[in-house]
Amino acid sequence: MSDLVLSARGLARTYHLDRVDVPVLKDCSLDVEDGEWVAILGASGSGKSTLLHLLGALDRPDAGTVHIGGMELSRASQRQLDRVRAGQVGFVFQFYHLLPELTVLENSMLPAHMPGGVGASEGRRRALDLLERFALGDRLGHRPRELSGGERQRTALARALVNAPRVLLADEPTGNLDATTGAAILDVLSDLHRDGLTMVTVTHDQTIASRADRVLELTGGRLQLDDEAAEGADSKAVVESRRP
Amino acid sequence: MYQLLLTNRYLASRLTPLLAVAAVALCVALVIVVVSVMSGFLNMVQSSGRTLMGDVIISYPVRGIPYYDDLVERLEANEIVAAATPAIETWGLLRMPYPEGDAKESVKVQVWGIEPEGFAQVTSYLESLQWTKPPKEVIRHLLLDVIDSNANTLIAALDGPTRAALLQHTAPDSVAGMSADEIETLAVQLDNPAWDVRLRIVALEGVDAFRSTVNDAVWEAVVEVDPRLGPGTPTLEAGATLMRDGREGIVTGLHVSDANRRGSEGQTVIARDGYWWLPRFDVTLTTLPIDARGGILEPESISLPVANEYAAGVYLIDQTRVFVPIDLVQDITHLDEARLVDPDDPTTVIGTHPARATMVLVRGQDGVHPTQLRGVVDRIYDEFASAHGASFTPPPQRGLSPGLGIRTWEEQNASFIAPVQKERQLMQTLFSIIYVVCGALIVAIFWAIVYEKTRDIGILRSIGAPRSGIVMIFLLYGLVVSVLGSVAGVGLGWFVTTNVGSIHDGLSDPPLWPAWLLIGAGVALLAGGIITGRRRRMLPLLLGSYAMVACIAVAVGVILLRESGGMTIWDPSVYYFDEVPDQVDWREAITTAIGAVIASVIAASIPAARAADIDPVRALRYE
Ligand SMILES: Nc1ncnc2c1ncn2[C@@H]1O[C@H](COP(=O)(O)OP(=O)(O)O)[C@@H](O)[C@H]1O
Numbered sequence: 001m002s003d004l005v006l007s008a009r010g011l012a013r014t015y016h017l018d019r020v021d022v023p024v025l026k027d028c029s030l031d032v033e034d035g036e037w038v039a040i041l042g043a044s045g046s047g048k049s050t051l052l053h054l055l056g057a058l059d060r061p062d063a064g065t066v067h068i069g070g071m072e073l074s075r076a077s078q079r080q081l082d083r084v085r086a087g088q089v090g091f092v093f094q095f096y097h098l099l100p101e102l103t104v105l106e107n108s109m110l111p112a113h114m115p116g117g118v119g120a121s122e123g124r125r126r127a128l129d130l131l132e133r134f135a136l137g138d139r140l141g142h143r144p145r146e147l148s149g150g151e152r153q154r155t156a157l158a159r160a161l162v163n164a165p166r167v168l169l170a171d172e173p174t175g176n177l178d179a180t181t182g183a184a185i186l187d188v189l190s191d192l193h194r195d196g197l198t199m200v201t202v203t204h205d206q207t208i209a210s211r212a213d214r215v216l217e218l219t220g221g222r223l224q225l226d227d228e229a230a231e232g233a234d235s236k237a238v239v240e241s242r243r244p
Numbered sequence: 245m246y247q248l249l250l251t252n253r254y255l256a257s258r259l260t261p262l263l264a265v266a267a268v269a270l271c272v273a274l275v276i277v278v279v280s281v282m283s284g285f286l287n288m289v290q291s292s293g294r295t296l297m298g299d300v301i302i303s304y305p306v307r308g309i310p311y312y313d314d315l316v317e318r319l320e321a322n323e324i325v326a327a328a329t330p331a332i333e334t335w336g337l338l339r340m341p342y343p344e345g346d347a348k349e350s351v352k353v354q355v356w357g358i359e360p361e362g363f364a365q366v367t368s369y370l371e372s373l374q375w376t377k378p379p380k381e382v383i384r385h386l387l388l389d390v391i392d393s394n395a396n397t398l399i400a401a402l403d404g405p406t407r408a409a410l411l412q413h414t415a416p417d418s419v420a421g422m423s424a425d426e427i428e429t430l431a432v433q434l435d436n437p438a439w440d441v442r443l444r445i446v447a448l449e450g451v452d453a454f455r456s457t458v459n460d461a462v463w464e465a466v467v468e469v470d471p472r473l474g475p476g477t478p479t480l481e482a483g484a485t486l487m488r489d490g491r492e493g494i495v496t497g498l499h500v501s502d503a504n505r506r507g508s509e510g511q512t513v514i515a516r517d518g519y520w521w522l523p524r525f526d527v528t529l530t531t532l533p534i535d536a537r538g539g540i541l542e543p544e545s546i547s548l549p550v551a552n553e554y555a556a557g558v559y560l561i562d563q564t565r566v567f568v569p570i571d572l573v574q575d576i577t578h579l580d581e582a583r584l585v586d587p588d589d590p591t592t593v594i595g596t597h598p599a600r601a602t603m604v605l606v607r608g609q610d611g612v613h614p615t616q617l618r619g620v621v622d623r624i625y626d627e628f629a630s631a632h633g634a635s636f637t638p639p640p641q642r643g644l645s646p647g648l649g650i651r652t653w654e655e656q657n658a659s660f661i662a663p664v665q666k667e668r669q670l671m672q673t674l675f676s677i678i679y680v681v682c683g684a685l686i687v688a689i690f691w692a693i694v695y696e697k698t699r700d701i702g703i704l705r706s707i708g709a710p711r712s713g714i715v716m717i718f719l720l721y722g723l724v725v726s727v728l729g730s731v732a733g734v735g736l737g738w739f740v741t742t743n744v745g746s747i748h749d750g751l752s753d754p755p756l757w758p759a760w761l762l763i764g765a766g767v768a769l770l771a772g773g774i775i776t777g778r779r780r781r782m783l784p785l786l787l788g789s790y791a792m793v794a795c796i797a798v799a800v801g802v803i804l805l806r807e808s809g810g811m812t813i814w815d816p817s818v819y820y821f822d823e824v825p826d827q828v829d830w831r832e833a834i835t836t837a838i839g840a841v842i843a844s845v846i847a848a849s850i851p852a853a854r855a856a857d858i859d860p861v862r863a864l865r866y867e
């Protein structure tokens with residue numbers, strides 16, 4: 001229990017549209033151990049992003065609790081939640097979400113300036129390291145629009161990691177990339193995982209799931225162990241057979 | 245600080261914030277120009293109250309203050325009084341020398357009888373005198389005047405060679421092929437020489453031609469008749485002494501004479517190429533004296549040579565006031581010294597009415613406040629009044645004679661200054677609405693920016709930016725935009741204000757080059773429009789055609805303005821002064837700039853709060 005990085009219990013989230021209630025998450029529980037890579041599989045619209053936002057303190061659940069590094073988020077103040085987002089978790093999104101006015105280096109350094117971040121000088125050092133590692137060392141002064149999709153996502157990854165978070169939350173990180181570029185991102189993620197990074201990735205793509213330590217499936221607002229995907233060899237064969 | 249970085253980048257990469265900067269700049273510049281001109285106007289009104297007036301005025305209209313010489317002496321004995329001088333104010337009609345013919349024009353004038361030396365000590369009379377020497381275009385007319393009035397003297401002074409030269413000059417055909425001696429002989433023997441006509445002809449060619457043709461004796465005779473043609477500054481001295489040609493003269497305000505017009509560079513243009521220069525002529529002053537009971541006595545008329553003209557810079561004064569020696573005014577207003585006779589027996593003199601002055605003007609030493617000076621004058625006046633209290637015609641006493649006033653120049657001009665002060669206050673109040681306009685513009689523009697930046701705000705929140713951090717971005721942004729706008733606005737306001745004179749002159753006599761420039765720009769835009777029109781883009785085409793229409797419309801406007809003889813916004817007869825104030829009121833300018841910054845930052849807090857309220861999850865959900 002002591003090496004649990006992230007722990008969620010009985011998470012529920014319902015969206016209220018005009019007069020209709022849309023219960024997206026009903027009862028989700030999840031434990032992520034230190035250094036573990038958990039993949040959550042789910043069809044589009046199944047609530048994966050919603051779950052990730054709850055885990056990352058970006059949204060509050062209607063019911064249930066989230067613990068990050070021993071802190072209970074529902075009891076935390078707004079300021080504490082801000083600090084959790086800055087220092088404890090790193091987000092990577094499908095659409096990169098970089099600030100268009102800032103350069104690669106500035107984008108990846110940005111979280112270091114936030115309260116709870118590592119600060120400007122340390123942030124700069126770390127950002128330069130990460131960008132070098134992600135083969136963006138010669139792109140530091142470029143704006144996002146001058147980058148390819150893969151480069152943008154690697155910049156976003158550097159930004160997510162600049163404050164050395166406890167856990168990386170990735171929302172369909174390859175969802176907007178072609179297969180080759182996506183595979184390259186996956187290689188980077190695997191690499192980070194080998195170095196001990198704790199990760200939760202959500203996807204509807206079996207390929208990602210196959211690299212994870214553990215795969216959960218989100219269906220009907222609940223998380224359950226995915227038997228099929230657990231046998232990595234099988235799923236890999238499925239994916240590879242799909243390729244031309 | 246990441247807010248600073250973002251603010252900086254937002255500013256550099258977008259057109260909308262520049263729009264906000266421009267909006268703030270225009271608002272600030274507008275207020276600065278309006279308030280500066282108003283303040284300048286007020287300053288001019290206030291300082292003009294002082295020109296030709298002194299610091300404190302003792303006045304007792306109509307009946308006048310007797311023994312004023314003693315009062316002046318007592319006043320000048322005090323150490324905070326720099327000088328004091330008596331004056332008489334009355335109204336009169338001035339018959340002008342123009343137009344040609346018998347029916348001359350008359351203007352109503354305010355007549356001030358003064359002792360010129362003393363008056364110059366108390367006021368800036370000497371500095372206000374317009375003519376040091378006759379202007380260039382006038383000299384020829386003065387010369388012709390001398391020839392007309394003193395032809396015989398001049399002819400008597402002609403020597404042989406000058407006669408020969410005149411003959412050669414005016415009738416070259418008749419002396420063709422003759423030697424110098426022969427011409428001289430012919431000139432001396434001429435039947436009907438008409439030397440005066442020949443002198444005139446040469447004079448018409450100009451003073452230099454005349455001077456080089458005639459002998460020294462003739463020129464000396466000319467200068468003797470009119471010393472203003474000679475060396476020195478007799479014109480100025482005539483004004484300073486109110487004497488011309490040994491006669492007591494009059495000095496009139498520059499705008500009393502219709503012949504003086506303001507030229508496009510602010511210089512004085514005299515009608516008919518200098519012909520109607522008033523100091524060439526005599527004018528006739530007519531007054532209606534009023535007796536002690538308020539009845540009107542026989543009108544008094546007096547012909548006076550115009551010694552000079554003055555310009556106080558206040559249209560109202562320059563248009564109506566004339567200065568003449570005080571004794572003359574005392575005469576015609578019956579305020580002079582008079583014997584007092586026994587009503588029953590007109591042959592018995594029972595006393596004398598001393599001469600009187602309706603005003604005594606006092607100037608304090610430098611640095612003495614007029615109010616302090618007035619206190620001293622009050623006291624001295626009381627002593628003076630009681631010293632003469634037992635005389636046959638005692639001076640009016642304070643508190644007992646309602647007509648008597650001892651006022652500072654500000655109090656004296658209160659009816660003149662107060663409305664301007666009120667107007668300026670009103671302007672300031674009305675224009676504080678500019679802060680609201682400024683704020684509203686900032687709210688609208690920033691609201692749009694927040695909308696545009698919704699996703700970025702979501703991103704910032706997702707990486708840990710607190711709400712306060714988001715608010716700070718937009719407050720900082722508002723601060724930077726408004727500071728830039730204010731600085732630009734102050735610069736623009738300064739530029740317009742200090743150049744308001746040239747802008748005004750440009751409007752009243754618009755040059756043609758801007759019209760051509762604008763038409764050129766319009767044609768360029770048209771060409772550009774045709775080229776870009778092929779790409780079928782709506783917005784550039786629309787903006788281009790609007791700009792083109794605007795350019796050509798303004799160009800046509802400029803041409804029409806020229807055709808119609810320009811536009812005079814600052815009509816001196818409406819605004820008292822003949823110059824537009826062009827000094828920036830820096831206190832007001834700084835206040836306005838700071839006010840605009842404060843208003844903008846307060847306004848920016850509204851979209852900033854909206855930005856802080858953006859739900860990051862929604863903001864991030866879609867691309
Ligand atoms: N703000 C919202 N209001 C209403 N419905 C929402 C909102 N956000 C998401 N949903 C709905 O919730 C469901 C789950 O969304 P999401 O978590 O984005 O799914 P996934 O990421 O698995 O595609 C979808 O049906 C979506 O339409």
Ligand SMILES: [Mg+2]
Binds near residue numbers: 048049050171
């Ligand atoms: Mg999703």
